[in-house]
Amino acid sequence: MRTVRRLYFYLIALISLEVIVWGVINLARTLFDVLPLGGVNLLAGGLSLVLVGVPIFGIHWAVVQRDARSDEEEHTSRIRALFLYAARFGLLVPVAQNVLAILNRALITWMGRGLDSPLVGGGQTLADNLAAVAVNLIAWAYIERVLRGDWQAAAPSGELPEVRRVYRYAWGIYSLGLAVFGCQQLIRFIFTTPEGLSDLTAAWLANGIALCAVGAPLFAHAWLVIRRGLDEHPSERRSLLRLGVLFALSWVSLGLGLLSLGNLAASLIRWGLGEANQLELWLNEKANWLAVMIIAGVVWAYFSRQCRQAVRDEGEIRRREGLERLYDSLLSLGGTAATFFSLWGLLSTVTEILINQPATLGGLRDTLSYSLAGLAIGLPLWLRPWGRLQAQARAFGDEGDHARRSVVRKAYLYLVLFASVVGGMAAGGALFFLVLSAVLGSPDPNFWLEFARRAEVLALLLVWLSYHLGALRSDGRAAQQAVHERQALFPVLVIQPQGEDSFNEALTHALQQQAPRLPVTLFKLGVQAFSDEYYQAKAVLLPAALAANPPEALRLWLKEYQGQRVLIPLEAEGWVWPGTPLRSPRELAVETARVVRQMAEGQPVRTAAPLTAWVIVGYVLAGLFGLQMLLVLFGLGMSLLGVD
Structure with a gap:
């Protein structure tokens, strides 16, 4: 009950604080607003926000401050730490956004373009932004003073270090997003070669400079603080949050980079297959994808190295192997999905060429090029990490035993099996639907083409199912033999x-x-x-x-x-x-x-709790939800195969 009460008071305090801040900002903007109607609206809006927010915040903040002074548990609670760092983040982000708006608008004006081009703050004035910056900084200064007081009274092993870690990584991700988007805008501008500086390209240049000018220093500072924390507190290196952020950044950047590379490779293949194009036109058309590929590659190169270093820093060998297995499994899962869909598209295109025998590739050029590009990227992305995973599972001794019993490996295999079975049901249903419609007197105009396409999808799914089912059975046989050996000893x-x-x-x-x-x-x-x-x-x-x-x-x-x-x-x-x-x-x-x-068998001993009525009800509800999701996936598969 105390936790619920604490959550209520701090949540209301956070919301009312933001209400007060933006009410005061609106009041400050009325000092510089020259339009009578706009000034009235701002004044009324600002006063209403302040009049509502001040008493609510005052009452709730007084209660939590009184509790914090009289009760050590309240003073060191996780919810209080979350409130202080959430308020800090919520007050500093508008400061960065308004500084970005000032710089962005100044660059656009300097280039002689209209104020509808800036990415941020196009409808604002310098006074609007300065008012927002000043009020947010004043509120931040108060929160910072309270936070410093809590740090002076906090125990080293309290909740503040954990919440601070979340805040630091959130600020790092936010500032990295600004810097990355800015670099993407600049690279896009570089690869575009127009005749003169148009409004659009000027906006790319101004937006890119402003985003980089704000985001790059913020990210550099945030990341240096994080790196310094790793040296000062070794426990930070073992943080699951740090590993999760590094895994997410490296994997997302890799995915975006490969997606961009696939798009560029497909356009080059179309060019090679006879599509009319010129280098200058191609650079203009693909400038955005080139920019995304370059910046995503740089981000992936840095954070993948950081991720590997974080994995190597793990002292426990089993945990280190598990993290490496998780990274490889994610790569392999993306690769096998890309390979499957690319093969599907390639076989479908080849089948249409063989059956319809078109005079030119025409519209088939797009599907063929994307399928070939997807195969060129997906196969290595699947086979390299999958080869490492298979080598680990086939190893003898404890290493192979742990790899085969890994939850990550089992989840990977069962996820592929689940997708293959559901997809197989959808493909089989679509095939039967096509045949039965023809038997009952309503054949599809392109019956043989559709029959071949759906049969190909079903065959592909059966191949995927058979291969991964064989891998699962092989794991089971090896694991059973290892279990028998352990039991005998x-x-x-x-x-x-x-x-x-x-x-x-x-x-x-x-x-x-x-x-x-x-x-x-x-x-x-x-x-x-x-x-x-x-x-x-x-x-x-x-x-x-x-x-x-x-x-x-x-x-x-x-x-x-x-x-x-x-x-x-x-x-x-x-x-x-x-x-x-x-x-x-x-x-x-x-x-x-x-x-x-x-x-x-050398496993951790875990006792099973007896089933209660609520647990049984939960299982039933989960089963019904799973059945509903299965029907949704089945319908989605049927729609992908063209069955309405």
């Missing part, structure tokens, strides 16, 4: 007290089902005597009440035993186990066998 001793015959039988049956290669030794307490051979067991299973009050012989044996002890919370008179859900003997036996299997 993990002997288990089960101590069976008298009077628990039903549970003993259920446990023996569960162990045989879940871990058939596990060497299990049954020890009947009170009937057999302990010997040295039992010390070879890697784990011993016994009821928790028996472990808490063991007979003398068992106590002495457990004292010398060096392996794992698995305590089974069987119901016993006079013993209560808090935090342990009630289970039937059969359920408890199955859960115990699962824990032993995890230990034998």
